[in-house]
Amino acid sequence: MTLQSSMSVEEYDRQLRHECGVFGCVASGPWPTNTDVSQVICLGLLALQHRGQESAGIAMSEGDNHTQFKVKKGMGLVTNLFSDDAVKNLKGNLGIGHTRYSTSAGSEEVNCQPFVVHSAHGALAVAHNGELFNAGRLRRMVLARGVGLSTHSDSELITQALCLNPPDIEIDGPDWPARIRHFMELTKLSYSLVIMEKDRIFGVRDPYGNRPLCIGRMMSLTDTDKEEGWVVSSESCGFLSIGARYIRDVYPGEIVELTRDGFQTISIMGRPHNRPQAFCIFEYVYFARPDSIYEGQMVYSVRLRCGIMLARESLVEADIVSSVPESGTAAAHGFSTETNIPFVEVLYKNRYIGRTFIQPSARLRKLGVAKKFGAIAENVAGKRMILIDDSIVRGNTMGPIIKLLRDAGATEVHIRVASPPLKFTCNMGINIPTRDELIANRMTNDQLAKHIGADSLAYLSVEGLRAAVIDKMPNKNSKEIGHCTACLTGEYPEELSF
Ligand code: SF4
Structure with missing residues (x-):
C-alpha cells in the first residue's frame, strides 16, 4: 500500500540544474566507414540525457574534402528529436553532439548546440559544457573586433573567438590547435569542449578541469580486439551501451585530438600561479550518473x-x-x-x-x-x-x-x-x-x-x-588533485571577472 505526497512535480523539479552533456565520435580505419557513427552519438547523448533535457543536437562530417556538415538540433529530448530516419539522414565518419540545460543564455531554439560556423578556415562545430567565468570580457573583445553575436550563449562566443585571428600572435590559417590554445589563454574557466573540423575532433578541458570529459575506445562487437572508433564524452556511463571502453579522463588543460588513426595529446596548459585543480565536487554528489567514472x-x-x-x-x-x-x-x-x-x-x-x-x-x-x-x-x-x-x-x-x-x-x-x-x-x-x-x-x-x-x-x-572523494582515488597523493567546493565554502578557483 502506498500513500502519496502532495508535493507537485513543479516543486520537486525546481532543484539544481545540471548544465550540459557533450559527446564526439570518430570512426577508425578507411572512410566511408561501416560504423554507424550517428547512431553511436545518439546513444551517447541518450546516456547523457540527465545532464540536459531542454534541447539536443548532432553535427556530422564525412571528413576529407567535404566542407559541409549535416546538422540536426532542436528543443526536446534526444528520443523526440532523433527518429530512426533522422539518424539515418545524418550519415558521416565523425560527429559531435550535445544535450543542454540553459545557464547563461535562455532556453530558446537559437541557443541549441552544436554551434556550426563556416569560417575562412573551413567549417567548425562546437559543443560546450560549462560557463565562462569571464564571458563579459570575452564578449566585449569579440564585438570590438567587428564580429556580431546572435545569442547570449557562451558557446557561440567560444566558436567566434576560435575563428577570430588573434591580433597579437601569428596563427597560420586553419591551425585549430593554436586557436584553441589562444582561447585557453584568454579564459581558464569553465569549459569542456568537443570541437569538430572536417576530419578530426578536439576534446578540450579547461586548465582547472572544472567540468568532466573522458575518452573511450570503441571496439568491434564481433572481433573484440578490433577497434572501430574513438569517443569523447562528458561521462563514461554510456560507453558500455555503444561497445566502448573507458580509457581515461581528458586531463585538466589538455587538448586531445581524435582522428581515424587514434588519439593524441596536442598540449596541456597549466594553471595560473600553480593553483590546484578544481573539478566540480558536486559532480560526485549530485550531477553524474552513479555508473560513471571520474578520476579513476x-x-x-x-x-x-x-x-x-x-x-x-x-x-x-x-x-x-x-x-x-x-x-x-x-x-x-x-x-x-x-x-x-x-x-x-x-x-x-x-x-x-x-x-x-x-x-x-x-x-x-x-x-x-x-x-x-x-x-x-x-x-x-x-x-x-x-x-x-x-x-x-x-x-x-x-x-x-x-x-x-x-x-x-x-x-x-x-x-x-x-x-x-x-x-x-x-x-x-x-x-x-x-x-x-x-x-x-x-x-x-x-x-x-x-x-x-x-x-x-x-x-x-x-x-x-x-575524504569520501579522495580516500580511494588512485593518485590521491598527487599535489595536482583539487576540487571546487565554492558553493559550499565560498572559495572560488578564480576571481570572477566581468
Ligand atoms: S562545486 Fe564548484 S563548480 Fe560544482 S556546483 Fe559547486 S560551485 Fe559549481
Whole structure:
C-alpha cells in the first residue's frame, strides 16, 4: 500500500540544474566507414540525457574534402528529436553532439548546440559544457573586433573567438590547435569542449578541469580486439551501451585530438600561479550518473563513502535507514553498512510523472494528482527512521515527504544529508538559486528540522565529503588533485571577472 505526497512535480523539479552533456565520435580505419557513427552519438547523448533535457543536437562530417556538415538540433529530448530516419539522414565518419540545460543564455531554439560556423578556415562545430567565468570580457573583445553575436550563449562566443585571428600572435590559417590554445589563454574557466573540423575532433578541458570529459575506445562487437572508433564524452556511463571502453579522463588543460588513426595529446596548459585543480565536487554528489567514472573511481563508490562518513559524523538511534529515491540511495547503503541499521525502502518514486505534458487542472491540482512519491506504508509504520538525501537546496521538497512518512505511521524521521550545506552560487555552469533562496543561509540545522517537521537534521561536513572523494582515488597523493567546493565554502578557483 502506498500513500502519496502532495508535493507537485513543479516543486520537486525546481532543484539544481545540471548544465550540459557533450559527446564526439570518430570512426577508425578507411572512410566511408561501416560504423554507424550517428547512431553511436545518439546513444551517447541518450546516456547523457540527465545532464540536459531542454534541447539536443548532432553535427556530422564525412571528413576529407567535404566542407559541409549535416546538422540536426532542436528543443526536446534526444528520443523526440532523433527518429530512426533522422539518424539515418545524418550519415558521416565523425560527429559531435550535445544535450543542454540553459545557464547563461535562455532556453530558446537559437541557443541549441552544436554551434556550426563556416569560417575562412573551413567549417567548425562546437559543443560546450560549462560557463565562462569571464564571458563579459570575452564578449566585449569579440564585438570590438567587428564580429556580431546572435545569442547570449557562451558557446557561440567560444566558436567566434576560435575563428577570430588573434591580433597579437601569428596563427597560420586553419591551425585549430593554436586557436584553441589562444582561447585557453584568454579564459581558464569553465569549459569542456568537443570541437569538430572536417576530419578530426578536439576534446578540450579547461586548465582547472572544472567540468568532466573522458575518452573511450570503441571496439568491434564481433572481433573484440578490433577497434572501430574513438569517443569523447562528458561521462563514461554510456560507453558500455555503444561497445566502448573507458580509457581515461581528458586531463585538466589538455587538448586531445581524435582522428581515424587514434588519439593524441596536442598540449596541456597549466594553471595560473600553480593553483590546484578544481573539478566540480558536486559532480560526485549530485550531477553524474552513479555508473560513471571520474578520476579513476566510480561515482557510486564515492556516494557510498559519503554515507559512511555521514554515519560516523551524525549517527542517531533508529530502526531503519532509507533514502529519497534515487538520489540518496547509494549514501543510504553506505550509512546502513557502517551502522548495521538495516536499509529499507520507504518511498516509491513515480518515474513517469515528470515526463507528462498534461498540466493538471486547478481542480485536479487541489486533489493532489501531480504526485512524485508514494510511501510504502508497511515498511514505515511504527518505525524510527533515518532518511538520507543527497542535498537540500531550497528546503521545500523535504517537508511534504516527511509528512507523507508520518501519515504512513513513522514514529521518528531523522534527516541526514550526504553533502554539506549549499550556501553560495556557482557561476561555472550550474544553476544554483540565489543565496537568499538557499535554505542553509536562512536557517540553522535545528531551525530547518523544525521547519520541515523532522526530529533532527544533520549535513555531511566539507572535510567528510573531501575524504569520501579522495580516500580511494588512485593518485590521491598527487599535489595536482583539487576540487571546487565554492558553493559550499565560498572559495572560488578564480576571481570572477566581468
Ligand atoms: S560551485 Fe559547486 S556546483 Fe559549481 S563548480 Fe564548484 S562545486 Fe560544482
